[in-house]
Amino acid sequence: MKLFLDTAVTEEIKKAAAMGIIHGVTTNPTLVARAGHKDYQALVKEIAGILPEGSPISVETVAEDVKTMVADGKRFFEWAPDNVVVKLPTNAAGLEATRELAKDGIQVNMTLCFSVNQALLAAHAGAAYVSPFVGRLDDIGHDGMALVQDIVAMLKTYELETWVIAASIRHPLHCVESMKAGAQVATVPYKILEQMLKHPLTDKGIEAFMEDWKKSGASNE
Numbered sequence: 001m002k003l004f005l006d007t008a009v010t011e012e013i014k015k016a017a018a019m020g021i022i023h024g025v026t027t028n029p030t031l032v033a034r035a036g037h038k039d040y041q042a043l044v045k046e047i048a049g050i051l052p053e054g055s056p057i058s059v060e061t062v063a064e065d066v067k068t069m070v071a072d073g074k075r076f077f078e079w080a081p082d083n084v085v086v087k088l089p090t091n092a093a094g095l096e097a098t099r100e101l102a103k104d105g106i107q108v109n110m111t112l113c114f115s116v117n118q119a120l121l122a123a124h125a126g127a128a129y130v131s132p133f134v135g136r137l138d139d140i141g142h143d144g145m146a147l148v149q150d151i152v153a154m155l156k157t158y159e160l161e162t163w164v165i166a167a168s169i170r171h172p173l174h175c176v177e178s179m180k181a182g183a184q185v186a187t188v189p190y191k192i193l194e195q196m197l198k199h200p201l202t203d204k205g206i207e208a209f210m211e212d213w214k215k216s217g218a219s220n221e
């Protein structure tokens with residue numbers, strides 16, 4: 001499973017990219033606003049310069065009609081043609097715009113997906129990615145991860161090539177479950193990356209090795 005970083009904070013992207021553990025970035029209007037960016041184009045170009053060449057960056061529109069969605073998508077694509085994946089909502093306008101952009105070879109990530117039916121429609125429209133929102137379903141008492149499992153199985157059954165991005169990831173167990181479900185990607189906030197890495201026995205082990213080495217008086221010069 002590949003990992004995307006779900007953030008608009010460039011410092012977080014730099015830190016994760018330096019460790020070589022992320023394959024792309026997803027942004028959305030809330031994340032861009034929260035990070036205090038005023039210029040989306042400048043942000044996307046900066047992210048493209050941080051990530052390895054060709055890494056996908058999801059760039060989301062706030063347009064509501066097909067014409068503006070397509071125009072936005074084409075504009076976003078020009079900002080970084082090797083990276084930009086246009087993020088569109090899974091609704092009627094989003095499907096039509098996805099079809100248009102896909103015809104032009106522009107990749108689309110259909111976001112705010114909350115059902116297997118929506119994922120099937122996204123795949124038929126030509127979406128490169130579909131993003132089921134796990135945490136937001138859990139928040140209302142539904143089983144978000146069951147949706148990821150069902151979508152992965154459905155796409156496999158019908159040999160559809162759309163990739164599943166497990167999104168709205170809220171804790172490290174969501175990542176483990178996404179792997180078990182066979183999602184191609186999980187997009188995670190930086191905090192979750194840190195939680196994925198952290199293990200008390202690793203820290204304890206490092207401490208013990210250092211103490212024993214110091215006590216031994218041995219040299220590694």
Ligand SMILES: O=C[C@H](O)COP(=O)(O)O
Pocket residue numbers: 006026027028111133135136167168169187
């Ligand atoms: O844009 C997609 C995000 O993964 C949504 O996450 P959230 O539900 O925590 O806002």
